[in-house]
Amino acid sequence: MKWKDMIGMSLSNLFKRKVRTLLTIAGVIIGTCAIVVMVSFGIGIKESMNTMMEGMGI
Numbered sequence: 001m002k003w004k005d006m007i008g009m010s011l012s013n014l015f016k017r018k019v020r021t022l023l024t025i026a027g028v029i030i031g032t033c034a035i036v037v038m039v040s041f042g043i044g045i046k047e048s049m050n051t052m053m054e055g056m057g058i
Helices: 005-016 019-058
Strands: none
Touching: 005 019
16 A cells, blocks of 8 residues: 555545544643643643742742
8 A cells, every 4th residue: 555545545534534533622722731731730830839949948
């Protein structure tokens, strides 16, 4: 099977199952955003704790 045939088949399957494709894309986007938010939250808490400890003189 040639690359052109595989790409054509893949695209046709994506367009046939639009709802499943959209749900998969939404899941990837939501998952990525959740990871970024959790990492940012962790970094913020760490910085806040460091600032608080420095204020106490520890």
